[in-house]
Amino acid sequence: MDCVFCNIVSWKTPSQRVYEDDSFIAFLDINPVNFGHTLIIPREHYANFTETPNEVLCDMTVLAKKIAPAVLEAMSAPAYNVTFNVGTEAGQAVHHVHMHIIPRYADDGHKLWHGRSGYAEGEMGSTAKKIKEKIRNK
Numbered sequence: 436m437d438c439v440f441c442n443i444v445s446w447k448t449p450s451q452r453v454y455e456d457d458s459f460i461a462f463l464d465i466n467p468v469n470f471g472h473t474l475i476i477p478r479e480h481y482a483n484f485t486e487t488p489n490e491v492l493c494d495m496t497v498l499a500k501k502i503a504p505a506v507l508e509a510m511s512a513p514a515y516n517v518t519f520n521v522g523t524e525a526g527q528a529v530h531h532v533h534m535h536i537i538p539r540y541a542d543d544g545h546k547l548w549h550g551r552s553g554y555a556e557g558e559m560g561s562t563a564k565k566i567k568e569k570i571r572n573k
């Protein structure tokens with residue numbers, strides 16, 4: 436399987452690593468939203484957030500709590516976004532699970548969401564009901 440992030444893990448593709456251990460690598464995104472935009476990946480290949488074992492996600496989250504404040508300090512940023520894109524339609528281009536840590540600044544022009552204006556009468560309740568039923572069956 437040709438996976439760009441597996442190639443980064445195996446050094447076939449160069450990267451600017453900022454952290455690594457036995458299980459994870461963090462490196463700079465080649466096309467940053469803002470400078471310092473960092474990706475955290477497990478060395479092991481999993482296609483996306485949902486496909487990743489719980490223990491790996493837990494460790495990744497704990498690691499993000501160490502790396503994100505360091506990115507912020509290094510980049511003099513007051514805030515950051517942590518995101519997983521899951522699925523092509525959500526913007527996932529690389530199908531090896533990765534966590535984005537994106538330093539953010541006031542008025543940096545990156546407005547993330549352009550929400551719908553709101554639910555019609557009754558629609559919010561019926562939407563919540565649909566989701567609740569699905570969660571109950573998980």
Ligand code: AMP
Pocket residue numbers: 439448450463464465466467474519520526527528529530
């Ligand atoms: P996503 O759109 O969530 O799949 O994010 C994939 C990210 O990987 C994008 O922000 C790309 O800029 C980044 N990316 C792709 N190839 C490389 C690479 N060789 N080195 C560093 N970052 C990369």
Ligand code: ZN
Pocket residue numbers: 438439440441442479480481530531
């Ligand atoms: Zn991979």
